[in-house]
Amino acid sequence: MDSGAIRRRPRRRLALAAAVLAVSGAFALTATGTAQAAGPAGGCAGREVKTLPFKTGVTHVYKRNGYICAVTVARTPGPLRTMSVSVQARGNRPVVDKGRFRQHAGPVTVHAGRRCVWIKGSVGRYSVSSGWILC
Structure with missing residues:
Protein backbone atom coordinates (compact mmCIF):
# COMPACT_ATOMS: atom_id res chain seq x y z
CA MET A 1 0.00 0.00 0.00
CA ALA A 41 -54.48 12.90 21.20
CA GLY A 42 -51.93 10.29 22.23
CA GLY A 43 -49.94 10.56 19.03
CA CYS A 44 -52.35 11.25 16.18
CA ALA A 45 -51.68 14.08 13.76
CA GLY A 46 -54.31 15.90 11.76
CA ARG A 47 -57.76 17.17 12.57
CA GLU A 48 -60.28 15.29 14.65
CA VAL A 49 -63.12 14.12 12.40
CA LYS A 50 -65.05 11.79 14.70
CA THR A 51 -65.48 11.05 18.40
CA LEU A 52 -66.92 7.66 19.35
CA PRO A 53 -67.90 7.70 23.03
CA PHE A 54 -68.87 4.64 25.06
CA LYS A 55 -69.36 3.83 28.75
CA THR A 56 -65.70 3.35 29.77
CA GLY A 57 -63.87 5.42 27.15
CA VAL A 58 -63.75 7.45 23.97
CA THR A 59 -62.21 6.62 20.60
CA HIS A 60 -60.91 9.69 18.77
CA VAL A 61 -60.50 9.58 14.98
CA TYR A 62 -58.18 11.94 13.10
CA LYS A 63 -57.59 12.50 9.39
CA ARG A 64 -54.61 13.98 7.55
CA ASN A 65 -53.63 13.68 3.87
CA GLY A 66 -55.53 10.43 3.30
CA TYR A 67 -54.30 8.85 6.54
CA ILE A 68 -56.71 7.89 9.30
CA CYS A 69 -55.46 7.66 12.88
CA ALA A 70 -57.39 6.48 15.93
CA VAL A 71 -56.72 6.27 19.65
CA THR A 72 -58.93 4.91 22.44
CA VAL A 73 -58.70 6.78 25.74
CA ALA A 74 -60.08 5.50 29.05
CA ARG A 75 -62.53 7.80 30.84
CA THR A 76 -60.76 7.15 34.15
CA PRO A 77 -57.05 6.32 33.89
CA GLY A 78 -55.92 3.90 36.54
CA PRO A 79 -55.02 0.24 36.86
CA LEU A 80 -53.96 -1.89 33.93
CA ARG A 81 -56.93 -3.15 31.93
CA THR A 82 -57.56 -4.55 28.49
CA MET A 83 -57.88 -1.84 25.84
CA SER A 84 -57.87 -1.88 22.07
CA VAL A 85 -58.22 0.30 19.02
CA SER A 86 -58.63 -0.87 15.44
CA VAL A 87 -58.73 0.90 12.07
CA GLN A 88 -59.67 -0.91 8.86
CA ALA A 89 -59.72 0.70 5.43
CA ARG A 90 -62.25 -0.98 3.14
CA GLY A 91 -60.58 -3.78 1.21
CA ASN A 92 -57.71 -4.15 3.72
CA ARG A 93 -57.17 -5.98 6.98
CA PRO A 94 -57.63 -4.09 10.26
CA VAL A 95 -54.60 -2.64 12.05
CA VAL A 96 -55.00 -3.26 15.79
CA ASP A 97 -53.32 -2.17 19.01
CA LYS A 98 -54.55 -4.39 21.83
CA GLY A 99 -53.10 -4.95 25.27
CA ARG A 100 -53.23 -4.01 28.93
CA PHE A 101 -52.83 -0.26 29.36
CA ARG A 102 -53.53 2.36 32.02
CA GLN A 103 -54.65 5.31 29.89
CA HIS A 104 -54.93 4.69 26.14
CA ALA A 105 -54.56 2.18 23.31
CA GLY A 106 -53.01 3.36 20.08
CA PRO A 107 -52.42 5.38 18.07
CA VAL A 108 -53.11 3.24 15.01
CA THR A 109 -52.67 4.80 11.57
CA VAL A 110 -53.64 3.48 8.12
CA HIS A 111 -53.64 4.99 4.66
CA ALA A 112 -57.25 5.03 3.52
CA GLY A 113 -57.12 7.52 0.68
CA ARG A 114 -60.78 8.11 -0.12
CA ARG A 115 -61.96 4.69 1.06
CA CYS A 116 -64.37 4.09 3.93
CA VAL A 117 -62.93 3.04 7.27
CA TRP A 118 -64.27 0.97 10.18
CA ILE A 119 -63.10 2.04 13.63
CA LYS A 120 -63.39 -0.06 16.81
CA GLY A 121 -62.35 0.75 20.34
CA SER A 122 -62.69 -0.92 23.73
CA VAL A 123 -61.82 -0.38 27.38
CA GLY A 124 -62.54 -3.34 29.64
CA ARG A 125 -65.77 -5.08 28.68
CA TYR A 126 -67.32 -2.08 26.92
CA SER A 127 -66.66 -1.17 23.30
CA VAL A 128 -67.69 0.92 20.32
CA SER A 129 -67.83 0.10 16.61
CA SER A 130 -68.38 2.78 13.98
CA GLY A 131 -69.53 0.85 10.94
CA TRP A 132 -68.22 2.13 7.59
CA ILE A 133 -67.58 5.89 7.95
CA LEU A 134 -65.69 8.75 6.26
CA CYS A 135 -66.59 7.49 2.78
Whole structure:
Protein backbone atom coordinates (compact mmCIF):
# COMPACT_ATOMS: atom_id res chain seq x y z
CA MET A 1 0.00 0.00 0.00
CA ASP A 2 1.12 3.47 -0.63
CA SER A 3 1.03 6.15 2.03
CA GLY A 4 -1.78 8.01 0.21
CA ALA A 5 -4.23 5.14 0.79
CA ILE A 6 -3.39 5.07 4.48
CA ARG A 7 -4.05 8.80 4.82
CA ARG A 8 -7.45 8.54 3.06
CA ARG A 9 -8.91 5.95 5.47
CA PRO A 10 -9.22 8.34 8.42
CA ARG A 11 -11.01 10.80 6.14
CA ARG A 12 -13.51 8.12 5.11
CA ARG A 13 -14.12 7.16 8.73
CA LEU A 14 -14.56 10.80 9.65
CA ALA A 15 -17.00 11.30 6.78
CA LEU A 16 -18.95 8.19 7.81
CA ALA A 17 -19.09 9.34 11.43
CA ALA A 18 -20.31 12.78 10.35
CA ALA A 19 -23.02 11.21 8.19
CA VAL A 20 -24.21 8.97 11.03
CA LEU A 21 -24.27 11.94 13.39
CA ALA A 22 -26.25 14.04 10.90
CA VAL A 23 -28.83 11.29 10.34
CA SER A 24 -29.27 10.68 14.07
CA GLY A 25 -29.71 14.42 14.60
CA ALA A 26 -32.38 14.52 11.90
CA PHE A 27 -34.23 11.63 13.60
CA ALA A 28 -34.06 13.44 16.93
CA LEU A 29 -35.54 16.60 15.39
CA THR A 30 -38.27 14.60 13.67
CA ALA A 31 -39.18 12.77 16.87
CA THR A 32 -39.35 16.03 18.79
CA GLY A 33 -41.63 17.59 16.19
CA THR A 34 -43.91 14.55 16.22
CA ALA A 35 -44.14 14.58 20.00
CA GLN A 36 -45.07 18.24 19.99
CA ALA A 37 -47.73 17.72 17.34
CA ALA A 38 -49.17 14.72 19.17
CA GLY A 39 -50.48 16.59 22.19
CA PRO A 40 -53.41 15.12 24.10
CA ALA A 41 -54.48 12.90 21.20
CA GLY A 42 -51.93 10.29 22.23
CA GLY A 43 -49.94 10.56 19.03
CA CYS A 44 -52.35 11.25 16.18
CA ALA A 45 -51.68 14.08 13.76
CA GLY A 46 -54.31 15.90 11.76
CA ARG A 47 -57.76 17.17 12.57
CA GLU A 48 -60.28 15.29 14.65
CA VAL A 49 -63.12 14.12 12.40
CA LYS A 50 -65.05 11.79 14.70
CA THR A 51 -65.48 11.05 18.40
CA LEU A 52 -66.92 7.66 19.35
CA PRO A 53 -67.90 7.70 23.03
CA PHE A 54 -68.87 4.64 25.06
CA LYS A 55 -69.36 3.83 28.75
CA THR A 56 -65.70 3.35 29.77
CA GLY A 57 -63.87 5.42 27.15
CA VAL A 58 -63.75 7.45 23.97
CA THR A 59 -62.21 6.62 20.60
CA HIS A 60 -60.91 9.69 18.77
CA VAL A 61 -60.50 9.58 14.98
CA TYR A 62 -58.18 11.94 13.10
CA LYS A 63 -57.59 12.50 9.39
CA ARG A 64 -54.61 13.98 7.55
CA ASN A 65 -53.63 13.68 3.87
CA GLY A 66 -55.53 10.43 3.30
CA TYR A 67 -54.30 8.85 6.54
CA ILE A 68 -56.71 7.89 9.30
CA CYS A 69 -55.46 7.66 12.88
CA ALA A 70 -57.39 6.48 15.93
CA VAL A 71 -56.72 6.27 19.65
CA THR A 72 -58.93 4.91 22.44
CA VAL A 73 -58.70 6.78 25.74
CA ALA A 74 -60.08 5.50 29.05
CA ARG A 75 -62.53 7.80 30.84
CA THR A 76 -60.76 7.15 34.15
CA PRO A 77 -57.05 6.32 33.89
CA GLY A 78 -55.92 3.90 36.54
CA PRO A 79 -55.02 0.24 36.86
CA LEU A 80 -53.96 -1.89 33.93
CA ARG A 81 -56.93 -3.15 31.93
CA THR A 82 -57.56 -4.55 28.49
CA MET A 83 -57.88 -1.84 25.84
CA SER A 84 -57.87 -1.88 22.07
CA VAL A 85 -58.22 0.30 19.02
CA SER A 86 -58.63 -0.87 15.44
CA VAL A 87 -58.73 0.90 12.07
CA GLN A 88 -59.67 -0.91 8.86
CA ALA A 89 -59.72 0.70 5.43
CA ARG A 90 -62.25 -0.98 3.14
CA GLY A 91 -60.58 -3.78 1.21
CA ASN A 92 -57.71 -4.15 3.72
CA ARG A 93 -57.17 -5.98 6.98
CA PRO A 94 -57.63 -4.09 10.26
CA VAL A 95 -54.60 -2.64 12.05
CA VAL A 96 -55.00 -3.26 15.79
CA ASP A 97 -53.32 -2.17 19.01
CA LYS A 98 -54.55 -4.39 21.83
CA GLY A 99 -53.10 -4.95 25.27
CA ARG A 100 -53.23 -4.01 28.93
CA PHE A 101 -52.83 -0.26 29.36
CA ARG A 102 -53.53 2.36 32.02
CA GLN A 103 -54.65 5.31 29.89
CA HIS A 104 -54.93 4.69 26.14
CA ALA A 105 -54.56 2.18 23.31
CA GLY A 106 -53.01 3.36 20.08
CA PRO A 107 -52.42 5.38 18.07
CA VAL A 108 -53.11 3.24 15.01
CA THR A 109 -52.67 4.80 11.57
CA VAL A 110 -53.64 3.48 8.12
CA HIS A 111 -53.64 4.99 4.66
CA ALA A 112 -57.25 5.03 3.52
CA GLY A 113 -57.12 7.52 0.68
CA ARG A 114 -60.78 8.11 -0.12
CA ARG A 115 -61.96 4.69 1.06
CA CYS A 116 -64.37 4.09 3.93
CA VAL A 117 -62.93 3.04 7.27
CA TRP A 118 -64.27 0.97 10.18
CA ILE A 119 -63.10 2.04 13.63
CA LYS A 120 -63.39 -0.06 16.81
CA GLY A 121 -62.35 0.75 20.34
CA SER A 122 -62.69 -0.92 23.73
CA VAL A 123 -61.82 -0.38 27.38
CA GLY A 124 -62.54 -3.34 29.64
CA ARG A 125 -65.77 -5.08 28.68
CA TYR A 126 -67.32 -2.08 26.92
CA SER A 127 -66.66 -1.17 23.30
CA VAL A 128 -67.69 0.92 20.32
CA SER A 129 -67.83 0.10 16.61
CA SER A 130 -68.38 2.78 13.98
CA GLY A 131 -69.53 0.85 10.94
CA TRP A 132 -68.22 2.13 7.59
CA ILE A 133 -67.58 5.89 7.95
CA LEU A 134 -65.69 8.75 6.26
CA CYS A 135 -66.59 7.49 2.78
